[in-house]
Amino acid sequence: MDFLHQASYGFSIALQPANLFFCFLGCLAGTLIGVLPGIGPAATLSFLLPVTLAMSPVSAIILLSGIYYGALYGGSTTSILVNMPGEAASAVTCLDGYQMARSGRAGPALGIAAFGSFIAGTVSTLGLTFLSPVLADVAIKFGAFEYVSLMFLGLTILAYLARGSMIKALSMAVVGLIIGTVGTDLISGIPRFTFGIEELYDGVGLIPVLMGLFGIAEVLINMEESLKKDVYTTRFKGLFPDRQDWKDAIKPIGRGTVVGFLLGTLPGGGAVISSFVSYAVEKRVSKHPEKFGTGTIEVVAGPESANNAASTSSFIPLLTLGIPANVVMAMLLGALIIHGVKPGPLLMQDNPDIFWGTIYSMYLGNVMLLVLNLPLIGLWVKILRVPYLLLFPLILIFCIVGSYGSENKFMDVNVMIFFGLIGYLIRKTEYEAAPLVMAMVLGPIFEKSLRQALMVSSGSFVPFFTRPISGVLLGMGILLLITGALPRKLFLRKLPPNEV
């Protein structure tokens, strides 16, 4: 398919009234939860999943994607006006964005965050449009050896980028792989670790685990704080940055876009890390880094652009390899599977409507978000006043319905409630749930590929290193493991800890 043909096909799907409506709905819901602190995109996607069951797969994915990138637009609003990150990925925006607001420049701060996000989101979508088909073509040639090495590299990057200790992140990944082995063995047909429970023969459901670890656990964490929060809002007027603002911000937006696009494609990379890295990059290239923290527009523009670029580029591994780069992508993978669609290198050929429809809906979504964010900011500020006391029972109800409704099985609800407690406890003991989920998704493919590869090589591990693509991927993974074990002197591991 040439580009024009592709674009007209993509837009023809994305512009269908139903899809256009769901794209808008997704962006609206995304902005809403982005503005609300304490509810992240992963939790929202988990409890909105039941709503998508009645839709066509294309509409469902368009809606869920809109929520994800919409949340990152909305997150900056809360950071700038209330000095509280609406999303984890907007945490660094608090530093200078809130200072700008305090000195009466909330308008330009909000404006540059929205325009930066728009530019980054659109450029990143262009990257997605052109790179995905190329990557899918390469991935289609991948054999068992390449998949094993790729997943090994993916899991080590995930652990390497983890906020806390790498060894804890690795052990969570192993726990995820173990949960992935529950159910009927794909090769021999023998049920493993099912304890005679028939519902477990198909394995532990991804969606209930995700809802437990992210939806329920997040509510429990939020319940720790007193539910009455004083919301202080700043007054502002005029949302358009002036000429000087643009001059200061345009390069950071460009750099943020590149940083975000690259990091977004890495497993465990995503929006949060790219906003921190963009901040670090701006600090390094700036001529006046001492002014940071007093309301410089560069570090509002850069990180906000980076997180949006990352949210878009993280679709690349999902759409081309069938491997989710972060938890939200794992959730989308789960949604696709529920709708009977298998993401991977063949997605572009087998379901071009989903592949191109989703990508082209993002161009529209970014325009909608710009329109939603700028004139409606007053409305979003009001929404900040909805008390969490009324919000949390609704979130829990949505989680119960979501886990039950996908297959009408109480087993799924039990799994979700169980993993809710586990998710809460592992966060309290400074472990992370993300590597667990990602490994759980990858586990069955990883095991199958590993066993197939070993059968082909009659038990030898040499081909993993000698096959060119596999060897490079594996070598990079081992290098990361070694550098991760060394003292923390590396740039990435020195990032500010994320407390959100």
Next chain:
Amino acid sequence: MRTRTRELISSGIWTALGFVVILGARQYSLGTLGNPGPGFFPLVLGCLLASLSGIVFLKNLKQKLTEQDPKETRSFFPEPSSAKRVIIAYVNLCFFRLALQFLGFLLSVFFFSFFSVLAIEPLQWRKSLIFSILSALGNHLLFSVWLQIEFPSGILGL
């Protein structure tokens, strides 16, 4: 509880889980390297988990106690009343799960919403009642009527 004690307990549990998985994996055929059986991958994973968490456990065991370290004395909950709220929310959720099977969706949502609000803000009877009626009706319309999710009908057939 000290942070170190928490670390010891959590890493101890993960190490133990590793050993349980090793024992469990031995029930299935291991196969050979050239033809791995269903027990092969779980065995490797069990060993990995036991050794990774074992390292964390031993690290914490060896660590010297320094009383000045603020990390050492940080409490498990940020506020004195945190534990109560977290437990109420979780227990309430478990009851909701049971109620859903026996009372049907409408009534379960009503009681769950009612007790969620009341438990966190006692004496707000009217507020809880209004919220729970709206919540029950709204959720019923959204999920049962519009999205047509089939819940167990419960004793009252609602």
